[in-house]
Amino acid sequence: MPELNELGADDKRNTRARFEQWVKNPKCEANALSAVLNIKMNEVAKSLGYHPEYGQSPFAITRGLQFEGWLFKDQAQVLHSALVKSGILKEDEKKLADFRLTMNGGPKLKSIDQAIEKSLQLIKSLANDKDFIPPSIVAGLTVRIPKGVMLPEATLIIDVALITKLENRYSIKVGEIKVFPDRGGHTDPGEISTARAQAGVYQHALTLTVEALNLDNPPKVDHSGFLVFTWPGSNSPVIRPNEDLTFQSLRAEQGFEKLDAIAAGLISKKPEDLTDHFEWITHSKTEYKESCWSFCDLAARCQDLAIADDRAIILGRDPARILGTVTVTRAIELMEGADPLTDFESSLQVQLQESNWEALNK
Amino acid sequence: MSLRELVRQLNAVKSARPIHRYSTLHMRIDANPMLVAFVRMAGESRPWAIAYGRLRDETPIVLSVPDGRNRIAVSEMCEEFAEDFLEYFRVSGYTWSPITKDNYGTGEIPQIWVPSSRHVEMFHHLQYAYWRVRKGDDRTQPLTVFARLSGWIFRESTRLGQQSIVDAAQLFRNSFVFPADSTSLGHLGTCIEWFDEHEDLRSARFAVREATLLRDSPTLDPEIDSKILSPLLLSRAKLVSEDKDTKTVDKKIAAHLAPEVTRRWELMRSAHKIFSNDSRAINPGVEDLTKATMESFYSQFQRIEENMQDPDLGPAYTQHPETDFHGSAAASNYFVMTAADTAYIAKLVHADEELQAEAIASGKAFFAKVVKVENLGSGRTTTPVWTMRIQIAERLRIREGERYSPLMAPLHGIQVRSIEIIDSENLEVVAEWVERKTVPLEFPIDSKPVEIDWVGQRIMFVPKDGSEFDKSKSRAVWNAANGPGSWLTHGSAPARIETSVVDDITQLAGEN
Numbered sequence: 020m021p022e023l024n025e026l027g028a029d030d031k032r033n034t035r036a037r038f039e040q041w042v043k044n045p046k047c048e049a050n051a052l053s054a055v056l057n058i059k060m061n062e063v064a065k066s067l068g069y070h071p072e073y074g075q076s077p078f079a080i081t082r083g084l085q086f087e088g089w090l091f092k093d094q095a096q097v098l099h100s101a102l103v104k105s106g107i108l109k110e111d112e113k114k115l116a117d118f119r120l121t122m123n124g125g126p127k128l129k130s131i132d133q134a135i136e137k138s139l140q141l142i143k144s145l146a147n148d149k150d151f152i153p154p155s156i157v158a159g160l161t162v163r164i165p166k167g168v169m170l171p172e173a174t175l176i177i178d179v180a181l182i183t184k185l186e187n188r189y190s191i192k193v194g195e196i197k198v199f200p201d202r203g204g205h206t207d208p209g210e211i212s213t214a215r216a217q218a219g220v221y222q223h224a225l226t227l228t229v230e231a232l233n234l235d236n237p238p239k240v241d242h243s244g245f246l247v248f249t250w251p252g253s254n255s256p257v258i259r260p261n262e263d264l265t266f267q268s269l270r271a272e273q274g275f276e277k278l279d280a281i282a283a284g285l286i287s288k289k290p291e292d293l294t295d296h297f298e299w300i301t302h303s304k305t306e307y308k309e310s311c312w313s314f315c316d317l318a319a320r321c322q323d324l325a326i327a328d329d330r331a332i333i334l335g336r337d338p339a340r341i342l343g344t345v346t347v348t349r350a351i352e353l354m355e356g357a358d359p360l361t362d363f364e365s366s367l368q369v370q371l372q373e374s375n376w377e378a379l380n381k
Numbered sequence: 382m383s384l385r386e387l388v389r390q391l392n393a394v395k396s397a398r399p400i401h402r403y404s405t406l407h408m409r410i411d412a413n414p415m416l417v418a419f420v421r422m423a424g425e426s427r428p429w430a431i432a433y434g435r436l437r438d439e440t441p442i443v444l445s446v447p448d449g450r451n452r453i454a455v456s457e458m459c460e461e462f463a464e465d466f467l468e469y470f471r472v473s474g475y476t477w478s479p480i481t482k483d484n485y486g487t488g489e490i491p492q493i494w495v496p497s498s499r500h501v502e503m504f505h506h507l508q509y510a511y512w513r514v515r516k517g518d519d520r521t522q523p524l525t526v527f528a529r530l531s532g533w534i535f536r537e538s539t540r541l542g543q544q545s546i547v548d549a550a551q552l553f554r555n556s557f558v559f560p561a562d563s564t565s566l567g568h569l570g571t572c573i574e575w576f577d578e579h580e581d582l583r584s585a586r587f588a589v590r591e592a593t594l595l596r597d598s599p600t601l602d603p604e605i606d607s608k609i610l611s612p613l614l615l616s617r618a619k620l621v622s623e624d625k626d627t628k629t630v631d632k633k634i635a636a637h638l639a640p641e642v643t644r645r646w647e648l649m650r651s652a653h654k655i656f657s658n659d660s661r662a663i664n665p666g667v668e669d670l671t672k673a674t675m676e677s678f679y680s681q682f683q684r685i686e687e688n689m690q691d692p693d694l695g696p697a698y699t700q701h702p703e704t705d706f707h708g709s710a711a712a713s714n715y716f717v718m719t720a721a722d723t724a725y726i727a728k729l730v731h732a733d734e735e736l737q738a739e740a741i742a743s744g745k746a747f748f749a750k751v752v753k754v755e756n757l758g759s760g761r762t763t764t765p766v767w768t769m770r771i772q773i774a775e776r777l778r779i780r781e782g783e784r785y786s787p788l789m790a791p792l793h794g795i796q797v798r799s800i801e802i803i804d805s806e807n808l809e810v811v812a813e814w815v816e817r818k819t820v821p822l823e824f825p826i827d828s829k830p831v832e833i834d835w836v837g838q839r840i841m842f843v844p845k846d847g848s849e850f851d852k853s854k855s856r857a858v859w860n861a862a863n864g865p866g867s868w869l870t871h872g873s874a875p876a877r878i879e880t881s882v883v884d885d886i887t888q889l890a891g892e893n
Contacts, residue, residue, distance in 0.1 A: 072594070075423075076606040078449075082424030200426045202505060203703030205535075251426045251509035251702075252452075309564040319590065326586055333586070334390050335562035337382035351391050371391070374384040374742065 034164075034173035035220050038271070041278055042216075043314050047306040048285070050315065055282040056296050064316035066297045071316035079198075086198045087178070088124045089254050090247065091117060095156050098179070098247070098256060102156075105258035107192070107245060108181060112155035116141060119159035131174055134161035139232070145182065145189040146234035153182045153189060160191075162228040164275075175224040179247065185239065191229075192241040193221045193264070201248035201257035211246070211259075218244040219267020223275070226268065242268070307332055308339075342367070385742050389558040397582040399557035399575050403735040405664035408552055409544045409671055410656045411492035413437050415469050418496055418645035419503045419599040420638055422449030423606060426506040428599070429455075430638040431462050432646035435469075436494075436653055441646045445638040447617060447631040456524060459507065463527035469493075470530060470678075473686045474521055481687075485679040490545055490671055493534070494649045496569040497550040499598040501538045508532035508702045520689050520699070532700050533682040540718060542670040542725040545678065549652040550597075556656070561589065569597045569648045576655055597645055609637050666728030673724065677717075709871050713858040720851035727846035731791050737841065744776030746785075746843040749810065751835045757813075765814040765831040767795070770807050779810065784845035789824040793817040794845045816845075 041054035053060050061071035090098040095115045102108035118134045119125030128134050138161045144151040160177040179194040195218040199210040226240045246259040307321035307330075315321075325333050331342040331350070342350050345367060349357075354375055359365040393400045413436050420430040429449030434441035444461055446454040467475035470491045495501055511528035514520050538546040553572035554563065560582060565571050574592035579585035596602050601610070617630045685698055705711055730736045730746070740746035749769035758764035771779070784794050794816030801809045814830045821829045828834045862871045 070594075074603040074607065076601070076603040077611045078425070078606055079423035079603075198424055200506065200509075202509070205502075205505060205703070251506050309562045312564065322590070326583060333562065334387075334394070334560065335382075335564070338387050338390060341382070341384070341387055347391070347394055351395055354388065354391055370384050371388055375388045375392075 116154035716855035724848035
């Protein structure tokens with residue numbers, strides 16, 4: 020199996036972000052390549068003369084950092100009290116282990132390697148050390164997935180984890196922190212599902228890590244997690260406890276495996292004459308859809324191609340599903356009585372004409 | 382998506398521009414509504430700048446604060462906006478001519494326009510920001526009243542058929558069919574651009590895409606944030622830390638925010654112009670929907686404000702931004718929403734051919750040929766019963782017991798007594814006239830339902846407006862407070878109410 024290093028790509032970018040990017044449009048070869056080769060789409064878009072749009076506001080980044088800083092300030096007093104209020108932590112479970120890097124507001128650790136070492140040490144102590152008094156809250160628990168073509172030594176930093184004592188072993192519960200305002204039933208469903216999906220990726224990564232350590236009495240990775248949002252307009256945390264992450268974790272597991280397989284396939288198919296990765300992505304097959312605008316800087320270019328090809332996707336996902344490979348112009352011709360050339364066209368024509376009955380009756 | 386919708390989209394492609402979705406407009410277009418647009422700092426939920434003003438004002442009033450994270454400054458800005466806003470909504474205590482129980486039936490309802498759904502959500506955020514009061518606080522302060530009004534606006538915006546809050550982008554989507562995907566139509570600038578003159582469809586598409594680059598949501602373009610506003614705020618923070626004057630930099634921030642929020646406001650003026658010039662008539666059913674909005678405004682908001690102004694009128698209840706934490710309130714509101722849902726199509730369908738076609742296509746309406754007319758009344762009572770033939774359609778949803786009105790006669794009503802399949806193509810339906818059974822119909826012939834002239838006539842029946850039934854259920858929920866099972870339905874709410882917040886549910890129940 021080819022290694023990523025053979026392609027000259029590195030792992031600078033957030034693994035989870037790359038994974039989520041691929042999940043948003045797994046059928047798009049260019050998108051998969053961008054995730055696998057770890058090349059940002061905005062760079063590709065720029066190279067094609069398009070103006071990328073998906074930068075993040077510095078205010079949003081600052082807000083996120085401030086919120087997280089506020090939660091973990093003074094031995095995570097604010098977070099602890101919110102967790103106690105929501106019933107997933109007891110009042111006396113107060114101890115904090117902060118593995119965040121100093122650049123992210125952490126107290127001591129300077130590098131990812133240090134964070135990983137500390138995290139592994141903690142997990143091992145939970146299994147072996149009977150006298151160990153573990154922290155209840157862990158900030159920045161950092162794990163590395165030891166496999167994959169696309170993700171060699173993928174590193175994942177878990178926002179927050181809770182350690183609680185079960186009968187004869189410990190349990191670790193993952194949490195995801197977001198500055199999204201929690202508005203009860205009105206909370207943006209997209210934002211909730213993003214947070215759940217991310218927590219699922221972390222839970223899966225933690226499970227892999229614990230399994231790889233092959234411990235005698237390993238800590239249990241809880242199938243449920245929790246989300247930390249904000250009360251609208253303030254820095255007060257709102258906890259969504261007991262989020263069942265079983266299926267999100269499964270999705271992550273299957274997704275990583277599938278992405279690895281796709282990565283292997285793509286790499287083996289690399290054209291000889293395309294040495295430049297940008298060129299490679301540019302010449303790959305794309306699968307344009309409306310939702311591409313929400314995450315991909317290449318969406319404008321793909322829309323251009325769809326317009327040029329007169330594909331039904333320019334009218335939206337549902338028309339594309341109904342019309343299949345029939346172009347928009349051809350669909351109009353069929354609706355207006357052109358002779359169908361295939362069985363599918365015949366069937367489509369009947370349906371379109373029935374739905375356009377006033378026009379036919381005029 | 383229905384095939385009918387696809388056909389409409391293909392017709393829009395053929396025209397290379399938006400086409401009418403329905404043959405009438407389903408929203409009242411106020412001649413001089415208030416237009417409101419917000420800008421907020423990324424990551425924040427309170428506004429950073431607000432542009433508001435009446436349509437005919439030409440230019441809006443623009444308010445902004447130097448730093449959108451400064452809560453005190455933001456609340457002062459919101460208070461300034463609140464006072465004008467409350468006056469416009471004729472809120473009790475903030476105007477000389479409030480909407481009252483005696484005058485709310487006039488149909489003169491305030492209407493606000495916002496560019497898109499994200500701006501509607503801002504009202505929910507504003508409710509969250511300012512709704513809390515502590516025991517003993519004056520609950521008639523502008524900001525808290527404004528928070529309650531914002532809450533009503535947000536809730537009302539989700540009630541089908543409401544006529545007070547216009548999400549301009551949504552109004553475009555509801556009124557026109559575009560040769561484009563629906564996601565792009567969440568942007569008001571996009572919708573408007575489709576109405577400009579373009580060489581052909583291809584150039585229209587590119588022009589539309591250019592329009593989307595200028596944001597209409599409350600959050601600014603990250604490029605503006607990082608290149609302009611972030612450096613200004615950093616230098617401001619430095620000045621503040623050095624205890625120096627920030628006026629110059631504050632002015633610069635305001636000067637950059639103003640065009641952004643004003644552009645969003647101007648988009649609504651352009652949108653209003655398109656609807657004012659629309660050749661379609663406003664559906665006559667909108668009048669009833671407007672009355673329902675007024676009822677909602679009065680009963681869900683203004684009545685409570687009156688009670689807060691004068692506690693002798695009874696207990697006042699403040700709705701929590703998330704939910705009511707009260708089973709009976711939830712049940713009652715559920716029926717209110719169901720009533721709105723039921724009434725919407727029933728009120729509008731009689732005057733809208735496209736809605737009628739849609740109702741037929743979805744099986745909610747049907748054509749019937751009268752084959753027999755009987756009078757099954759005894760003595761002086763008249764009970765016309767019709768036997769009708771209906772062609773079997775794939776999606777016909779007719780059921781025994783359901784009520785329908787003949788087209789153009791919404792107050793008349795039949796109830797289906799029996800349905801029988803008589804051959805592979807036809808159903809035989811027996812229906813009894815149950816409403817206005819002695820009043821003549823005017824369409825397609827002028828005759829009473831009991832008259833034999835109806836035999837041989839082909840008539841379209843549409844769903845009967847059953848919203849009054851739902852409304853009575855809504856009232857019945859409250860009336861059942863002393864009935865059987867009230868311990869279950871009207872017991873104390875297991876409320877997650879903040880201890881610092883006045884427990885209005887308790888007050889409403891009269892326990893305090």
